[in-house]
Amino acid sequence: MSDQSTPYLSLENVSKTFAGYQALADVSLNIRQGEVLCLLGDNGAGKSTLIKVLSGFHQPTSGTVRVEGEEVTLKTPRSAAERGISTVHQFGGTFPLMSLGRSFFVGVEPKKGVGPFKVFDKKLANAVVVEQMQQMGITRVTDGERLVGSLSGGERQVSAIARAVYFGAKVLILDEPTAALGVKEAAHVLRIIMQARQRGIAVVLVTHNVTHAMSVGDHFAVLIHGRKADDFAKGERTREEITDLMAGGEAMAELEAELADLTGTTNDIH
């Protein structure tokens, strides 16, 4: 691991508030190519907000986002995509009634003048998607005309990852890709994540599942109440420590809420 090299994507002291509510507080994070960064944390910890900042859905309230060391403003998901930042949402594609071939090429504008997709070439698109799926071990999909909605959860995740890889993603952000999957499908998705990592892609994996995180993660960041509570490399914490950290965060959140209530009461009296 080359911790000295410039990370592909980084956050410096990023905060995000929503109408006075602080969802992210002073988060700094380095995302490196060829590494899987696991983002861990309880519900409401700020994981989705963080990936929305990374993928151009949200602007940070303060702090800096850098791509290859250069300060950037990711104004929209499209501007993030232009920097090679590709986000796969929880159900791996939101077009259940679209054919697999068509959904694979959705939003991909043809290059000026030339390019096979200037006029949508259904036959070619279907052939590409089937080939990419087969390469990723989804051998049951042999027809690009199949509707996205007819795929299993794991197949959808894999097709979304295949799409990102095919179009040259530098950073692949996955929000709970294994959450709704059975054991075998989850294992398949984790293998595909390792393949993406081997290709030199930076993977950001959001998960609640410590086992999944530990099986593929090179680097880990734990969010508690919008703050980065811990940041460590593979091997630096035991499974018990990681589990405790996540559970401890919950206990701490409860305590904080209780203390805030008490303080509030005290303030009311004075």
Ligand SMILES: Nc1ncnc2c1ncn2[C@@H]1O[C@H](COP(=O)(O)OP(=O)(O)O)[C@@H](O)[C@H]1O
């Ligand atoms: N658009 C928004 N407006 C107001 N509050 C938000 C918004 N998005 C997230 N939040 C709040 O920020 C906190 C963190 O949310 P989120 O990032 O979704 O957490 P996680 O993904 O870790 O479960 C939550 O308390 C949530 O209610």
Ligand SMILES: [Mg+2]
């Ligand atoms: Mg979330």
